Amino acid sequence: MAPDIVKRTSIAMYEAEINAVIHGNGGQAHVEIDENKIVITISDQGPGIEDLELAMQEGYSTAPDSIREMGFGAGMGLSNMKKNSDILDIKTAVNEGTTVNITVFFKK
């Protein structure tokens, strides 16, 4: 396994987890691995993302001050996730929670 694939998968999954914790009040992670790819699904029952396009912009964050004080909420999470995954699929609606699907392929 190329180390950069391990690195990318870790970064993408981490960003999704942190988002679920910061914004979604925690959530569930489901991971499936086969010989070609790894698919990570992280879902929460939080407030949902109001404007997804805005949220994907680097630097934009809806994190409260208490979170920023801890060093999080820089607004890079979603773009980092996109950069480090091969397929990123986000399903979200206001007050209906958020589900993030990350796919990383092992071979190009």
Added chain:
Amino acid sequence: MEQYYFHSVTLDKSKCKGCTNCIKYCPTEAIRVRNGKAVIINERCIDCGVCIRICPYHAKKAVTDPLDSIKNYSYKIALPAPTLYGQFGPGYSRERIVSALKLYGFDYVFEVARAAEIVTNATKCYMSNKDIKKPVISSACPAVVRFIQIRFPNLIENLLRIESPMEVAAALSRQEVNEKYGIPMEKIGVFFISPCAAKVTSVKAPYENRVSNVDGVLSIKDIFLPLLDIMMKQGKVTSEPFSLSSAIGVSWAMTGGESSAFKDGRRIAVHGIHNVNDILEEAVKGNLDSIDFIEALACPEGCLGGPLAVENPFIAKVNLINEIEKIKVNQAHSVPQKHKDVKELEWKSTVEYRPIMKLDDDMMKALEKMNMIDKITEGFPGLDCGACGAPSCRALAEDIVRENAKETDCIFKLREKVNSIAHQLNQIDSTGSMNDDDQ
């Protein structure tokens, strides 16, 4: 292919107490204790010699060619590693040591330090090519190359694809002797005088598709006393500039020597196999992309700390630095180096990934096995005590999954089992039943 797994590092069973010191320090977890004796797993051993240094009973040693083997050749060439110059102390200069080698019985001495400088020049050429993968990792230490083949295959393409000074010295000296003195190639025996066990392995079981230019490797430990004897008997000797090498070449024996040649560029010099491990982990994570060159030597203080060296490496370092200072002053004696085209010195083929750490060729099966290893490890007390003969609880779990050990090799597990059997026997005795429920 038995020769594939030849190792210089071996065990003298009669001295081994099965104490578990070596199993804990081996960087590739290549040693187990079975039936009270250490056993080296051939595929995993990189001949780094850590176990030789650590064994309190001196049961681990390196196999080298006996001194008498030089008699098999009518024309004998000695290739002294620069480490040799640090072994004797003040008053025993390079010139004296090189002359003593001739008096010992060698017909020609070609200093490996001289070849090291040629390799340095070739490396500078190599590094100026902007297409190479950085950081470039030196391939001079065979233990490090084997370590990368086994544990860091992604770094194989970073290896400096230039022959080691030992091999270059062997090829050049053969050529020189053949051209200058007309000695036929078959009569020439080339012998490396070595502080290093891994070099022995690199000669007897070279990397893929190669044949070594060296005929035999002699241990510094073996030749030290005979040379000292010769030098003590001869008294003062006039020094002739005997194809003497430069300061850079001699400094290769110390950590930082090889990399000091590259004055421009960011370079790291690491020594000690566990430090090498840490730096290579950083390289694999992509944290060293701003570094141009990594000099990595498996032994503490570099080759001076090799398992076949005689003198304490810190003392040898002082001796070596003395010699280097003298060289800098007497630059006039240095012989101009033959310029070698870097293409001639480049590796003709690469080294291969040795997937001996792989759990299974089928990735799904390998993932299941990894899962099993995690589960079994959780069931162990986590003391890494070594009583089972494996270096850690996790290593035992891996051995079990690879079907090389069983759970009750762990004495804590065994004790649990015995307790449970004793409890059951007790039950039969008191209640006549084997059920815990019937009280």
